[in-house]
Amino acid sequence: MTFALRAARTDDLEPIYEMAKLTGGGFTNLPPDRDALSAKLDRAAKAFARTDDTLGDDQFVLVLENTATGEVRGTCQLFTQVGQQWPFYSYRLTTLTQHSQELNRTVRAELLSLVTDLEGCSEVGGLFLHPGERAGGLGLLLARSRYLFIAMHRLRFADRVLAELRGIIDERGGSPFWDGVAGRFFGMSFQEADYFNAINGNQFIADLMPKHPVYIAMLDDDARSVIGLPHPSGRAAMKMLENEGFAYEGYVDIFDGGPTMTARTDQVKSVTEARAHQIERCDLEYGERAIIAAGRLDSFRSAYGMREVTPEGTLAVDETAARALRVGPGDEVWSVAR
Incomplete structure (x- = not known):
């Protein structure tokens, strides 16, 4: 599923x-x-x-x-x-501090502003x-x-x-x-x-x-x-x-x-760790578990999947994730480790 x-x-x-x-x-x-x-x-x-x-x-x-x-x-x-x-x-939540010299007492009151x-x-x-x-x-x-x-x-x-x-x-x-x-x-x-x-x-x-x-x-x-x-x-x-x-x-x-x-x-x-890569292949069997997203605005889709960054800087993903995201070799996806 x-x-x-x-x-x-x-x-x-x-x-x-x-x-x-x-x-x-x-x-x-x-x-x-x-x-x-x-x-x-x-x-x-x-x-x-x-x-x-x-x-x-x-x-x-x-x-x-x-x-x-x-x-x-x-x-x-x-x-x-x-x-x-x-x-x-x-x-x-804020704090109001008040002090009385005569009583030698400091009172700190918590307020909702x-x-x-x-x-x-x-x-x-x-x-x-x-x-x-x-x-x-x-x-x-x-x-x-x-x-x-x-x-x-x-x-x-x-x-x-x-x-x-x-x-x-x-x-x-x-x-x-x-x-x-x-x-x-x-x-x-x-x-x-x-x-x-x-x-x-x-x-x-x-x-x-x-x-x-x-x-x-x-x-x-x-x-x-x-x-x-x-x-x-x-x-x-x-x-x-x-x-x-x-x-x-x-x-x-x-x-x-x-x-x-x-x-x-x-x-x-x-946001800081999200990276964009071009997909090289969609037949990865073992890799790092990740959240992978593709598309822009109304074509945006994201799903769990596996990823592996190739020596060339492209990405290999598993077939199930590629099918869920409707992507293939040459498409750009963003991902972050799960």
């Missing part, structure tokens, strides 16, 4: 919608709403069709396909520059793998193929990239962080606010959210305890991001308090 990641098409709407219904909430980039998902696919089609290699306000949607059956079993997204249609809000520091960054997000396929490293293929896509289209992406991880969601589908912070001002449940944001954007946050910093000590224990923590299902994703060179620098999601990871784009491991 072979899987390949490819550019999403408008006729992928139904399988993406079915996966969106399985997320359990908190996935702003993958709302279970046909109209919103259709708008994403339309926007992605325009991004794939844009011919000039410049930084714009693009969104790319990729899907994981079983090459034997044609079934779509996963998806991920890339945003070239966030905060262009509406502000990109985050909370940032509403910021738009990350505006203009690229973003990798919207990653979801069907529960029936969570084996065989397919999550890693989805995640790291995004960086190959960035390396292959580098001029279309910013110099800094972020990834938001879903925060802690309780058994009722609510968010302790939302209930303890923003929910007090909006009169909306987390599920209502998260869904509204996914469909309409977060301008309502700018309209109603208090602009003054929030003292963490004044929050209840439930809200304080989840700040900057990923959902249990996202711990592996956080580890993968750290392995790529992403770091948590105190930015958290304004809805669920989950961590936002950031990195310099050219220092992301899979």
Whole structure:
């Protein structure tokens, strides 16, 4: 069984919608709403069709396909520059230090400050793998193929990239962080606010959210305890991001308090180590395991395979990968060690 990641098409709407219904909430980039998902696919089609290699306000949607059956079993997204249609809000953890000479006491207060520091960054997000396929490293293929896509289209992406991880969601589908912070001002449940944001954007946050910093000590224990923590299902994703060179620098999601990871784009491991080679042959039987990608924009495809760099600087790949990528001798591919 072979899987390949490819550019999403408008006729992928139904399988993406079915996966969106399985997320359990908190996935702003993958709302279970046909109209919103259709708008994403339309926007992605325009991004794939844009011919000039410049930084714009693009969104790319990729899907994981079983090459034997044609079934779509996963998806991920890339945003070239966030905060262009509406502000990109985050909370940032900061510390205020105050000292009293009379009491000879120093007090350090932790604050949550509403910021738009990350505006203009690229973003990798919207990653979801069907529960029936969570084996065989397919999550890693989805995640790291995004960086190959960035390396292959580098001029279309910013110099800094972020990834938001879903925060802690309780058994009722609510968010302790939302209930303890923003929910007090909006009169909306987390599920209502998260869904509204996914469909309409977060301008309502700018309209109603208090602009003054929030003292963490004044929050209840439930809200304080989840700040900057990923959902249990996202711990592996956080580890993968750290392995790529992403770091948590105190930015958290304004809805669920989950961590936002950031990195310099050219220092992301899979971007830095990606290499382009021309294929010499497609009959390799033993070689280094790798993620291999081919094509540009809407012809982009990536898959697991084996590679071997020849003394001439060309590449030998295995037949299965070549078939999944639809490439042959003379074609150019990009690859990174698995």
